[in-house]
Structure formats: structure tokens, C-alpha cells
Amino acid sequence: MNLDYFQLIDRIVDLNLGERTIVVEAQVPEKHTIFEGHFPGFPIMPGVLLTEAMAQSSGWLLLGVLKFERMPFLAIVKEAKMRGFVSPGQLLTIEAKVEHEGSGFAVTKAKGRIGKDLKCSAEITFGLTPFPDPAFRVHMDAMAEKIGFPMQVLKHD
Template identity: 50%
Template sequence: MRLEYFEMIDRITAVDDNTLTAECTVPAAEGNPVFTGHLPSFPLMPGVLLIETMAQASGWLLLHRLNFTRMPLLASVKEAKLRSFVLPEASLEVHATLVHDGSGYAVTTGRITSAGKKVCEVELTLRALPFPTPELAAMVRGRARALGMAVAEPA
């Protein structure tokens, strides 16, 4: 994870049409600006960034389903439950599951576990919009490859 760059996912380990599993490791606290503020003398992974991590896993799942033709963007967050603290250097497994594939939107659930224990879960709605720029589309495809996804070149 590179929290200050919003790069929350380190590696995608499995993906099919309905589910995605990914891994990430929370960075060390020392010298990390996020942990400087959250929290002073008690570094703790912010809950909003855990939600962002689950949203990004859902986004990669939808990109896979859409063959990278559209950009999923977070539209709503429901039923978020943050069950336990996440400390620096924790290893996380992130799961995204498709709940409903709608017209121009999708509903997913996200879940994070650490050492086999539930950390958090959420229900998310993402809109799927045309890529605003070709540069972003290319960057997203490149990032997907770096994370371990198979990405075909656009026709």
C-alpha cells in the first residue's frame, strides 16, 4: 500500500466474473504522513482508507467485467462495519463480490480479513462511466497489469 498515493492494493491474486481477491500490506508507521496524523503516538489505519481499499477492489472487479472499457467510480457506501483496529505493517486480504450488475452501475460487497480474522465489510454502489481521458484509461490498464491482472489491449 502507498496510502498517500491512494494505491491501496498490492496484488490481485484471483479474479473471475463475480469475485476478486487481493492482498496488501499496511506500510510502516515511521515517516508515513498518514500515521503522523492518525493518530499521534498511536498509529492506526484510518477506517475511511479501509473503505477505499474495499472500493478499489470492487473497482478492479468491475474493470475486469467491463474489459477495461469504462471507469468504475464510487457512488455510495452502505452498511460499513469496522470491526477491529488495523495497525501498521498488517497483512490484509481484500475480497470484492458482485451483488448486482445494473445498467451503468453495479452493487458489490467488500470485505477485509487479516490473519483469517474479519476486519471490516461494506456494501458499495459504483457507477461505470466512460473514461474521462485516454491517458487515464491507459494508466489504469498499466496499473492492472502491475497488480497481476490479465489485460487485453483495446481494439
């Protein structure tokens, strides 16, 4: 995780476009200023950042499903549940699955785990729009490479 740049996932572990699923990993930093206030003496990852990590994971899944032809943007978070604490230094694994895609929207369900322990979950709705400009698409391609997005999935049949 690179909290300062709001990059909350480190690597894509598995992207299965046939099943419309993704698995990503995020190494929670051992030390970061965010933990100084959340909470002193008992540092935990804020729920809003866990929710954002699930949204980013879902977003990368949707980029694959859409073959980078449209960009997902966060529209609605429903049923977000924080089920346990995520602490500095832990490896967070997030799984997401597309539940619906069409009519300019997509819905995913995502779960975050530490080992086998479920820590968070949410249903997330995205609007789908063309990329705002070519420079942003170039940036997204660079980020995709950085986190191990399997670019070969973008090839059309």
C-alpha cells in the same frame, strides 16, 4: 500500499469473472506520517482508508467484469463497518463480489481481513461510465499491470 498516491492495494491474488469475485492484498506500511496523527502511541489504519481499499478492490473487479469497456466510479457506500483495528505492518486481504450490475450501476460487497479476522466490510455502489479519455485508459492499463491484473481476462470469447 502507496498512501501518498492513494494506491491502496498492492496485488491481485485472484480474479474469478465467472463467480464475479476478486481477492487482493495490501501490505499496510510499517511507517507513514498518517500514523503520527492516527493515533499517537496507538497507530491504526483510518476507517476511511479501509473503505477506500475495499472500493478500489471492487473497482478492479468491475473493470474485469466490464472488460475495461466502462469505468466504475464510487457513488454510494452503505453498511460500512469497522470491526477491529488494522495496524502498521499487517497484511490486509480484501475480498469483493459483484451483487448487481446493470442500468449504469453496479453493487459490490467487500470484506477486509487480517488473517482470518474480519476487520471491515461494506456494500459499495458504483456508477459506470465510458473512460473520460484515452490517456486515462492508458494509465489504468499501466496500473493493472503493476498490481498483477490478469489482462488475459479481457479477451472476448
